[in-house]
Amino acid sequence: MSRVDLSVKIGSLTLRNPIMLASGTVGYGNEISEFTDLNRLGGIVTKSLSLKPRKGNPPQRIVETPSGMLNAIGLANVGVEVFLKEKIPFLKKFDVPLICNIAASTIEEYVECTKILTEEETIKAFEINVSCPNVIEGGLSFGNDLKAVALVTEKVRAVTDKTLIIKLSPNVSYIAEFAKAAKENGADAVSAINTLVGAAFNIFTRKPKIQNITGGLSGPAIKPIAIAKVLEISRQVDIPIIGIGGIMDWKDVIEFMIAGSSAIQIGTLNFIDPSAPGKIINQIEDYCIKNGIEKISSLIASYQL
């Protein structure tokens, strides 16, 4: 029996603790399960799924940058059908809320994916990726277009009763407007932030270090930006926020919660230390005990400005 109540709520979904694993950093759960007991987590978010399988971008897809990394994977994924047939049976074995991340090129594709996946009872929530910076025809234009985000939210909401999370792009001037549009069209929560658009050049060949030219910047380099975006949403929109961006340890988790996050997602850290999520859960509990915090949810948006 836990001495501290670590549970948090995202819409109608109760998580046993605020620690989730971010889309694109845990595949479909099988590799990471060798390092972290999935049953202890607050939730896991699948690699972005599209209606049909996607091959993704050619190499080089990844480059390290100061305290961060750029990636341009290009939403490589197995597609909805293979996911249901080959990946769900493994994920069914765990008692952890499964959140499906959906990425699409058209509003119809978002709706179609959700319609199919919502029938699967193992899936407890959807995270709609309107903000992948690496796919030319889709994500970025959606994530930057207030009307498109509103419309995607409204259309997806119409086909599922499950918890609906909209993953927001930081590559906009006022992220709170997008959170507001998501809320007004029926989203239960927003996650913030997706990666920032970045680029890096080889100074000898003068060529970009990744084939896609630009990629999504993640890692501790983006944490202060993510904290600012979470705070902006928190101060202006009454909606649960899942904080994402460069979390490396338990202190970062607490900071994101104080800034307004109800839960958080660990991303890039999974690549470096796939056993970290379990340790972080223990450490945030220790923090609560030492600081006399009975319910971790009392930290949410507890900033003293």
Add this chain to the structure above:
Amino acid sequence: MFIVNSPLKEILEINPHIYLLKVFSPEQTSIIKPGQFLNIRVTERIYPLLRRPFSVCDVEGDYLYLMFNIMGEGTNILAHKPIGTDLDILGPLGNGFNLDGNYETAVIIAGGLGAAPFPYLTRLLSGKKNILSFIGGRTKDDVITYNLKNVKEASDDGSRGFKGNVVELLDNNIELLHSQKIKIFACGPTVMLRTLKEFCMKYNFDCEISTECAMACGFGICQGCPIESTTKSEQYLLVCKDGPVFNIKDVVI
């Protein structure tokens, strides 16, 4: 695969700017195969951020050896780690070379640091198969023959051994290769592997290669290290999980 902290015992500079790390890691040495790799976190700080992948160079009892040159901040830190400090190792990762098979002679082909996985392979095949090594590099300092057997050397500038690339050297020895049943094990720069593929296709030689690609995790979750398959064009293979060792026929180089 698992994460283990293993103490660093020794750092040797075996060629100018080429380092060999000796690490006490019975957990890894008991299971690792030649061609598999380890992903090492060089610092607990946030720069450099990602682990650095190294193929296992050799295994001697409970000790493993890693070979590398200084490419940037990560390898610079590693080359200057104090003896006795623990290395944070994630491994063993990927698939190693398949040493079984109906062949008399293992032909090792390496360019530059591509020699790294072969001391261990040589150790395991010694006494079981003949071994013939063709080792090339740009200059004499890049020709790495550490713990290899029956070495024929090549350098692009002619400063050591045959003047030219290692595949040209192979071609010069084609009669020797045809005189026995061989299997080729190779690792090196992309341009070398590409030429080697043409060579193997021409003569129908069985060949396994160890490939390389920038990656973040090393075990399949980042999807950062795609390599084109010759049979399935609708999806990429991953260097870390499906490789890094492939049959040369199976991948587009």
